[in-house]
Amino acid sequence: MNLVQQIESEFKLYEHQAQKDDFFEYRKKAFQTFQKNGIPTIKNEEWKYTNLSKISEIGFQTSCISNLDADALVKAGILNKIESNKIVFVNGCLFPELSVWLEDEPSIICTNLAKARKEHAAIFETHFGKYLPQEEGLNAMNSALMSDGAFIYVPAGKRMKYPLMLTNITDANESNILQQPRNLIVIEKSAAATVIENYIAVGDNSSFTNVVNEIFVDENASLEHYKVQRAKGDSYHNNYTQIVQNANTNINQVTLTLDGQWVRNNLHFNMNGENCNSLLYGLYIPDGQQFVDNHSRVDHAKPNCFSDEKYKGILKDKSVAVFNGKIMVHLDAQKTNAYQRNQNILLSNDATVNTKPQLEIFADDVKCTHGATIGQLDEEPMFYLRSRGISENEARKLLLNAFADDIAEKIKIPELVQILEEEIERKL
């Protein structure tokens, strides 16, 4: 059964259930969109270099069941080193035993979607499903059959003391797993939060994770958002993060793709007010046959906003990386400053990079630049180091670390930087 057929049959099952959940209408509409648009193919310009057809044929199962106990999960890499609030999902379902809550402020909420829908209906209804572009086939697929996810709410003027670690574990020990987590993050006026999304996988079977994040950041608020992809093995991952920001907001977003057989990150910023700052950074280090695709879109809809984007990649073996950055400066979004860079180092002759930095500008008083480079390690610094008695291997490591440092320094959590450095060490 291919993916489309599976989604169709699963939805039918859901539709015939006696007890439907509160999302029925929403799911049904999304399912119709999915039926109409299907799974994107390479004929779709946004998916030109990213082929889903192989994944579609694998055949997955949706299953909450996991025989793993808490200890095993912790071992799998739940990032305990970072002192943080924790919420953990396994195969798309909440795993309450591992939740940690350190905040004293009672008005800050972190729970799962199903509960939020009941207990915080007003906030939930205002934001849920309001920002996501549903026409994208995989988004519609998520909306139709989303499993569960986190609901994070920081009320006006409040500030989270600790980062929130949102861990998603795929347990593919028993079978091929399909999971569709759905997260909603609402940061109200003048509030602040740090969220780390952490993806890991265990087991030898294949898995497909199709995540949707909706993030709303109201006036004068700020958000630090990290996404750490460390799912080993035959794991496929698609992520769509839609961020809507109102005036005077600061967002720092870092995407680290350290593992995963097939990873596609879609990041969409919508600047809905003046004086917004959006910073998007990313690092990817694929090896073997791994495939990484970073798609981003920054919509400068209002004047006086600033965005800075920098994605860096180190490619080994037969890996393939795609970068597609789009900056849209809308009519009347004057005094926009937008920067975009993509830099790649190819370490092997079999690696491939396809990059497409795009600018679409409809206002005249703007400063926008973009750049892309693809190359190898510079010979001169290499020679410098070698002539000082540093072995070739050491020298290469030093230079690559320096290359990656550009992104590492954007991370404001020291433990996370340390984890990143260890991963780089391991990979290179």
Place this chain on the structure above:
Amino acid sequence: MSEPEVDIIDQVVSQEYKYGFVTDIEMDTAPKGLNEDIVRFISAKKNEPEWMLEYRLKAFRYWLKMEEPNWQNFNYPKINYQDIIYYAAPKQKIALDSLDQVDPELLKTFEKLGISLLEQKRLTGVAVDAVFDSVSIATTFKEQLKEKGVIFCAISEAVHKHPDLVKKYLSSVVPYTDNYFAALNSAVFSDGSFVYIPKGVRCPMELSTYFRINAENTGQFERTLIIADEGSYVSYLEGCTAPMRDENQLHAAVVELIALEKAEIKYSTVQNWYPGDKEGKGGIYNFVTKRGICEGAYAKISWTQVETGSAITWKYPSCILKGDYSTGEFFSVAVTNNAQVADTGTKMIHIGKHTKSRIVSKGISAGKSHNSYRGLVKVNKKAEHARNYTQCDSMLIGDRSGAHTFPYIEVNNNTATLEHEASTSKIGEDQIFYCSQRGIGLEEAISLIVNGFCKEVLNQLPMEFAVEAQKLLAVSLEGSVG
């Protein structure tokens, strides 16, 4: 925006197209519409051999099966291909020995265009192959070129006189299966230029064609084929104008360049087709396929274009760098005003080892116009040590214009080094201030700034063209401030 600036923009916007006159010459035209009979009609008019007709018919049948592309960044009303006249020739014998025999009315047209054949011949030493609607009128300097062994003639003539060369190279770079408009061109192309530079010859003068669409409801489908044999060099210039008409006219040309070992081709275009009126009514659709191949080692192809006219410019002059150590270059200035659209750029396909390419693109958009750079740099697996440098800068004038960049970079080899840079900004207020402070008027200041912005590209043009291009830029943009 302050008052005087608005006035100036209005002035510019209302500037009339000065090449918009119609020449009253009796035309020999084919009936409207497109079918196999028309293709046969064109072929018969040209007295073409059987293989040429076969080729046209094959292309036509293929075209019927194709769909018009729709991935571009603009919309245009659907073209009714049955409402176009595919062949229009001035009604007179064209086998002329000297310029004196050319219809004086025609010569006057060229004079108005500022390319008087006589004058050109005397003063500039440029050999001109003028294409009026679809047929080559007179070709100057033929004799002098002949001495060197250079063949420069109309392609319809080449089909008869040099069938081997035409057979071998026509369609070898742009096959009729390539795209919708190339297929259409292959089926109905009426004329164009043919150039062959023999081994080791450096063409003694710059070759030039001037295109003009005169008749109503006609499309222009010219075909250019340039072959530079081993170690030769040629510089080719192309310029275009058309009269003002309310309806849109289609121009779907195909240009093929072939550079063999150590040969160099420099191809320059100054395109000034009628851009349509203020509201975007009328104007030329300039949908052109241009591609060159560096067949041998150390070959070089260089495209330079200044695009100021056309309602829509949609073309990507490209280089296939097949020979080792070959070089491809693309220098472009695209200026759009009012409702004009330019979607242009290049493709650099690196196949050979140590191939190099350089792209410099400058876009200037004013009024409500949109200017896009769309380009591909592709490094194949075996293209060791390929090198590319791309720079595309956009300048915006007025807050209703748009500038877009769509670069595609595909690299399959780790020894490749690629750089891409792009920037978008408006005309600097401080630069204008600096000029006005020194008593330089607003209009002049803008002309200075824009010319400075484009200098890198304009420098690539041969002298005569550079002067014309600078004038064109000034005409299209004087006084517009963002």
